[in-house]
Amino acid sequence: MRRISSREVVELVKRLSIEANLYAPIDLEESLRGAEALEASPYGLAVLQDLLENIKLAQDEKMPLCQDCGMAVVFVDWGQEAVLVDSSLQESIDEGVSRAYVEGYLRKSVVNDPLYDRKNTGDNTPAIVHLRLVQGSEVEITVVPKGMGSENASALAMLSPADGEEGVVNFVTSVIAQKGQNACPPLIIGVGIGGNFESAPLLAKRSLLRPIGSRNEDPRYERLEERLLGEVNGLGLGPGGYGGKITALDVHVEYMPTHIAGLPVAVNVSCNALRHAVGRL
Ligand code: SF4
Known part of the structure; x- marks a missing residue:
């Protein structure tokens, strides 16, 4: 049985949370360029051009693509021949998200109670985790900062x-x-x-x-x-x-x-x- 330490999960989730907020996926950028060639409305075209410039600025300046850095949705495909040691999966992911949002200066948008207190948790946790057990001993983690x-x-x-x-x-x-x-x-x-x-x-x-x-x-x-x-x-x-x-x-x-x-x-x-x-x- 392969052993994976909580620290490895924390580091990966932290890196992915920052990368996802700063760098637009290639297919998104290409699709916006394709849309730019098709859009006839002048206002619509201006928006597409602004979005493409925003992607470049975010990348160059290492700034978030949007002020809303979202809730951290985390998809995990965990190989069932691997075991996590030192902490639970939720705790490890939450620590990675917390460190990314605090140390990476990303906006924290999560409140502790949806109806009454609505007090910011201060580090954008907890993450929403979707776990699948899969064959093998590898782990794949996808971080999706999802705006509201x-x-x-x-x-x-x-x-x-x-x-x-x-x-x-x-x-x-x-x-x-x-x-x-x-x-x-x-x-x-x-x-x-x-x-x-x-x-x-x-x-x-x-x-x-x-x-x-x-x-x-x-x-x-x-x-x-x-x-x-x-x-x-x-x-x-x-x-x-x-x-x-x-x-x-x-x-x-x-x-x-x-x-x-x-x-x-x-x-x-x-x-x-x-x-x-x-x-x-
Ligand atoms: S929906 Fe939210 S995250 Fe998406 S662009 Fe608008 S403000 Fe940003």
């Missing part, structure tokens, strides 16, 4: 199986029509279909980690992704919500088996600052 502007635009619907593809398309487009302009477009939209009440949103969130421009391997879901992208961009919200062709850079759909009586559909919206960084132990 786009989380607030996300939604879940427990549709009826009879609603079918039309029901899914109507739900997704109505969510974006109502809330998309407040989520800092251009958006990347994750859609999770199937499972149950808690698994559909997680599918949607995981789908945001796919490279922008990638397509579902199932041709039916690939067509659905293309259709949803067309419908959402047809809403005309545009970059920054100022009007234009590019409301979303992409729509990713993931699916899983569900119950005979249900059709859960979750929409997890990401703003233009789709930040994530991956590392391995």
Whole structure:
């Protein structure tokens, strides 16, 4: 059995948390450049140019891409032939996040109690951890600093199986029509279909980690992704919500088996600052 020390997890999570906040993924930058070539609206075009300049400034000046450095969502694929020693996984991840946000001067946005106290925890912890046990002895950690502007635009619907593809398309487009302009477009939209009440949103969130421009391997879901992208961009919200062709850079759909009586559909919206960084132990 391989032994992995808590210290290794802390160091990796700290590094990934800082990297994710400072450096935009290549596919995001390329997608914004592609959108720049397509956008006809002058205001929309100006927003895209500002976003590209912001990416360069953040990289050059080592500043966060956005003032909202998000809640730390951490996906862990843990090889079941490895054992963590010295501390628990949650404690190790929280220490890594804490050190990144305090020592890296990232904005701390987490409050201890959602309804009454709402007192800032001071170090952006606790992180939200999603753990999968996988084969082998390697560990893969992905840190996603997720801003709340786009989380607030996300939604879940427990549709009826009879609603079918039309029901899914109507739900997704109505969510974006109502809330998309407040989520800092251009958006990347994750859609999770199937499972149950808690698994559909997680599918949607995981789908945001796919490279922008990638397509579902199932041709039916690939067509659905293309259709949803067309419908959402047809809403005309545009970059920054100022009007234009590019409301979303992409729509990713993931699916899983569900119950005979249900059709859960979750929409997890990401703003233009789709930040994530991956590392391995
Ligand atoms: S929604 Fe995204 S771009 Fe807008 S403030 Fe939040 S993190 Fe920043």
